[in-house]
Amino acid sequence: MNPGVLNGNHDWGNAVQILNFYVDNIVKTSPFASLLMIRLLMLDIDGTLTRSRDVDELEPEALRAIQSIKDKIRIGIATGNAMIVAKSLARYIGIGAFAPIIAENGCLLSLNGEEIPLCRPGIKELGVELARRLGLKLSYQFNCRSFDAAFEITGNEDEIIGKIRAELQRMRVEAVVESSGYAIHVLPPGIDKSTAIMEVCRRLSIPCGDVAYIGDGRTDIGAVKLVGWGVAVSNAVPELRAAARIITKAPSGLGVAEFIRDYISR
Numbered sequence: 001m002n003p004g005v006l007n008g009n010h011d012w013g014n015a016v017q018i019l020n021f022y023v024d025n026i027v028k029t030s031p032f033a034s035l036l037m038i039r040l041l042m043l044d045i046d047g048t049l050t051r052s053r054d055v056d057e058l059e060p061e062a063l064r065a066i067q068s069i070k071d072k073i074r075i076g077i078a079t080g081n082a083m084i085v086a087k088s089l090a091r092y093i094g095i096g097a098f099a100p101i102i103a104e105n106g107c108l109l110s111l112n113g114e115e116i117p118l119c120r121p122g123i124k125e126l127g128v129e130l131a132r133r134l135g136l137k138l139s140y141q142f143n144c145r146s147f148d149a150a151f152e153i154t155g156n157e158d159e160i161i162g163k164i165r166a167e168l169q170r171m172r173v174e175a176v177v178e179s180s181g182y183a184i185h186v187l188p189p190g191i192d193k194s195t196a197i198m199e200v201c202r203r204l205s206i207p208c209g210d211v212a213y214i215g216d217g218r219t220d221i222g223a224v225k226l227v228g229w230g231v232a233v234s235n236a237v238p239e240l241r242a243a244a245r246i247i248t249k250a251p252s253g254l255g256v257a258e259f260i261r262d263y264i265s266r
Contacts, residue, residue, distance in 0.1 A: 038073060038229055038264055039210040042100065042197060043256065045079045045089060046182045047216035052252050053181060053235055059253020063093055065260040073264065076100030076200070078193045080180045080219055082144035083108050083115065100204070104148035105178075105185055105219055106196040111203055118196055119147040119188045126173060127151070127186055134163055139183050149186040153179070160184055180219045181237070194222035212263070214248075214256055215240060231259055 047053040049062050066075060075095045077086050083103035087110065090099050101110040107119035124142075127149025131138050139150035153160065157179050164177045164186065176187045193213075201208045212229035213220070216236040221243050224230030232244035233255030241247050246263075248255030 037210050038212045039206050040074045040076065040100070040200070040204070040212070041069075041260075041264070042076045042078045042102070042200075042211060042213045042223070042227075044213075044215040044217070044220055045077060045081060045086070046180065047235075047252055048214055048220075048233060049089075049093075049253050049256060053216060058093075059256070061257040062253035065257040065265070066093055066095065069260055069264050070095055074100065074204070074206075076102070078102035078106075078197065078213070078215075078220075078223060080105045080148065080150065080183065080185055082141040083110060083146075084144050085141060086110075100200045102193055102196040102200070104145055105180075105187055106191045106193045107147035107187065109196050109199060111200060116199070117146065118199060119191050121147065123147050123149050123175065123186060123188055126175065129171075130164060130167060130186065133167055136160070136164075147188070150183040151186075153182070153184060157184070178219055179217075181217045185219070192222040193220065194226040197223055197226055212259070214259060216252065229263070231255075 043049055049058055051057050051059045076099045077090055079086050079102065081103060086101045086103045087097065090101055091097060098112045109116040109118055124145055124147060127138065130136060137152040137154050139152055142150060161177050161179060161184060168175055174189050176189055178185050197211065198208065201211065208226055209228035211227040212231060213223045213227045214231040214233065215224060216233050218237055218239055220240055224232065224240060224243050230243065230245040232240045232247050233252050234248050235251035248258045250258045
């Protein structure tokens with residue numbers, strides 16, 4: 001690649017590309033690479049810690065990699081799952097109950113054992129009404145949720161999303177409709193995983209530039225754009241790969257293990 005020279009019109013987009021090019025080439029080879037610090041690693045669950053985007057089984061290599069660094073840096077979880085699911089996983093993979101845990105796609109945060117709501121109430125009740133009107137099937141975790149309304153993907157994903165958005169317009173209700181690839185979520189506007197990560201950084205006094213986030217789906221885009229180390233596993237959706245700072249060579253949980261090995265354990 002020939003980075004070229006900025007023209008007189010101050011081509012800042014080109015400047016960012018040039019900077020990214022040079023950073024990409026020094027991260028692992030420069031003697032200054034050790035100064036590029038990762039102080040917090042946040043991980044999505046489904047499609048990221050699992051063996052693939054098609055199964056729920058956790059990838060053993062990812063778990064081993066997490067175990068190898070859990071005493072060196074903070075590790076947390078950011079997921080669309082209910083808090084009870086995320087906390088249980090954090091316990092069993094050994095990162096503990098006091099880890100930063102973001103549930104319901106940013107609506108609920110647990111930090112140092114304290115649960116902190118970040119969304120206004122009412123969306124869960126909206127989910128019940130949408131299910132009644134449109135014949136949707138609520139997620140099996142629905143009763144464990146506080147804010148995010150989640151529906152099972154029982155047909156064409158795009159068609160279901162379109163129906164929900166159209167119905168919200170008819171109801172004159174403002175909400176965000178997004179698919180994680182595993183469920184369709186209805187969320188309050190202005191909230192996603194990135195807003196919760198900003199709150200984590202504020203409370204822990206960690207610059208978001210010192211945070212790594214690894215994900216695979218559309219609901220991870222905001223987080224990947226926010227942090228200094230935005231990572232997409234190789235089988236992530238195209239939109240996330242386009243937004244990511246780093247794309248692993250390996251998929252899902254193997255990609256997590258690869259990133260930990262190459263950028264944290266070295």
